[in-house]
Structures are given as C-alpha cells and as structure tokens.
Amino acid sequence: MIDDDARLMLRVRGGDRRAFEALFRRYTPPLVNFLARMLPERDRAEELAQEVFLRVYQARDRYEPRARFSTWLFSIASNLALNELGRSYRKRETPLEESVLDRLEDPQPGGEEHLEAKRAVSAVEQALASLPDRQRAALLLRAERGLGYAEIGEVLGASPSSVKSLIHRARENLLKLLGEREP
Amino acid sequence: MSGCNRFGPELDAYLDGELDAETREGFEAHLPACASCSLALEKRASLDHAIALLPRVEPSPQFEARFWARMARAEEPAGWRARWFALPRLGWVAAGAALVAGLALLLSLRDPSLSAQDWAIVADAEGFELLLEADPELLAALDVLEAWSGSEEI
Numbered sequence A: 001m002i003d004d005d006a007r008l009m010l011r012v013r014g015g016d017r018r019a020f021e022a023l024f025r026r027y028t029p030p031l032v033n034f035l036a037r038m039l040p041e042r043d044r045a046e047e048l049a050q051e052v053f054l055r056v057y058q059a060r061d062r063y064e065p066r067a068r069f070s071t072w073l074f075s076i077a078s079n080l081a082l083n084e085l086g087r088s089y090r091k092r093e094t095p096l097e098e099s100v101l102d103r104l105e106d107p108q109p110g111g112e113e114h115l116e117a118k119r120a121v122s123a124v125e126q127a128l129a130s131l132p133d134r135q136r137a138a139l140l141l142r143a144e145r146g147l148g149y150a151e152i153g154e155v156l157g158a159s160p161s162s163v164k165s166l167i168h169r170a171r172e173n174l175l176k177l178l179g180e181r182e183p
Numbered sequence B: 001m002s003g004c005n006r007f008g009p010e011l012d013a014y015l016d017g018e019l020d021a022e023t024r025e026g027f028e029a030h031l032p033a034c035a036s037c038s039l040a041l042e043k044r045a046s047l048d049h050a051i052a053l054l055p056r057v058e059p060s061p062q063f064e065a066r067f068w069a070r071m072a073r074a075e076e077p078a079g080w081r082a083r084w085f086a087l088p089r090l091g092w093v094a095a096g097a098a099l100v101a102g103l104a105l106l107l108s109l110r111d112p113s114l115s116a117q118d119w120a121i122v123a124d125a126e127g128f129e130l131l132l133e134a135d136p137e138l139l140a141a142l143d144v145l146e147a148w149s150g151s152e153e154i
C-alpha cells in the first residue's frame, strides 16, 4: 500500500522538484517541532531538520516505498538527533516540585490562570527535556505523532517490546518528574 | 506501582491500543476492581493529553529560505571548483595563466559569494596534487592564495 507521501516521493525520484517542495512544506512543521523537543538548542534543531530534507533529496534515486514516507523521514531525524545528543554530555535531571497536570486544561488568556497554564506548559516541556533521549523520542513519536509501537520500532531501530518498555519508563519518569507520584 | 504490580508496561500498551486480545481482556477484567491500575491509567492518559496540548515549536521565518540556499549549494557540489578540477591535465598549463589572472581578480574583490568551504578547499594542498608538474606561476599564485586565506577570517 502506497500512501500519498510515498507517491509524492516517487515523483521526486522521477525528478519532480515540485513534489519535493510539497513534501518539504508538509513536513517542515512536525519535523522542526520534533527536533526542537529532542535537542537543547533551537537553532541546531532547525539545522538538523534541513539536513533531514537534504538527505531525503540526495537519496531520492534509491527511494523505495517500503515503509510509510513519514516513518522514513522520522528515522533519519531520530538518527541525527540521537547521534548529536550522544556526542554532547547529558543534561542533569531536575525533578519538579509540584504537580502540574491538573493546571494544563483550558488556559484562559489573561489573569492568574493564564500564568498558571504557562507555568504548567513549561514544566511539562522541562520534564520532557530531561528524559533519557530514547525514551523522549519514543514518547514523542507516540503522543505527538500518533505512531504505533511497530512503527516507532522502525524509526528507532528497536523491537516493539523494547518500544513498549521505553514508553512505559518514559511515562513513569515524567509522572515522577511532574510530581504525580503513585499513591 | 504500589498496591498492584500485576500490570506494568501493559498499562501503557493498553492505553496505546497495543495489547494482544488475550492480555487486553485480562486487563479489562482486572481494571474495575483495581483502584491502583485505574488511577495509573488515568494519569497516563492525562499526561499524553498534556503532551498533545503543548504548543508546537514553529520553524523560524528564515527556515525555508535557508533551506533552499543550502539545497542550491548541495545540488551544485562545488560550482566553479568542480569545473576546475574537471579540466583535462594538459589543460592545466593553459589554465594557469587564466588562473593567475582570476586569482588576482579574486584577491582584489575578495568575492564574498565564495563560501568558507570553497576557500578551505582551494587552500587544501591535497586537492592540488594534480598540479605537481604545473606552471610554477600557478603554484606561486596558489601559495599567495593559501597565505591570504590563512590570514583572513573566512
């Protein structure tokens, strides 16, 4: 089964530059978002996102629609991000004091509640950032991209059962970091 | 978790719709009677909801323009440099005079369109192995260029 993106990519392989532009526009937002959550520096995340598209374009002649196009794209992105993170030293975990999950719902613009919601967002972002890299990647691919375990496994080069364990540990760690300790 | 440790990663797999039918039925039978698992499941669901609610990190306004500039550089792997090295060997001597003239022009203009990588490769002696027998004037010009590029912040 060939999805719409794979069809576009086959046109790219055939030399259609507009098809590449369409894929670039479609995937720039999710890719930049994913890499910005994976890497500590925003500029570096954008550079790597560009690198991903560059590699896709350079590999166009060899492209075969074996997996979903997005799976392929996020595999390249995850590899680049995890390599990059492996080279720099690990950030320290900073557990957050209070529970914030309840305060995330329905932020009202203006006023105390808005400020609370902003704090909550930033707490979740910080907690995510302090997860071990592969746990963070697996959970982001699940919670933000909606990928299944098999696909996450393809992206990260892991078995579905390792993915299950990565996601379990990611959620456990996040709940601890966010102060939602088990009763 | 405290209270119940019958299900660990299965809680997550259940939430993600990744449990096989048998395990899922077992878990669903267990769930109504187990406050601990119910609570753990609820927290995981609200955690995922929180992650999904995070504002997306948007690409910066220059992202697209920067990318197409990078593409243009990548698509023409070395521009003038590639054409340069593609010249047949015998052509080098003839090219020597043109090169000297060209370098003089470059030195005077300090063409900002040449990237740092271009200069680094020009200054890279290995790249010029082909030229061992070449016009001494040409080699002298390259020395000048190398010294110049080493002294500049490029």
Ligand SMILES: [Zn+2]
Binding pocket: B004, B005, B006, B007, B030, B034, B035, B036, B037, B038
């Ligand atoms: Zn239980």
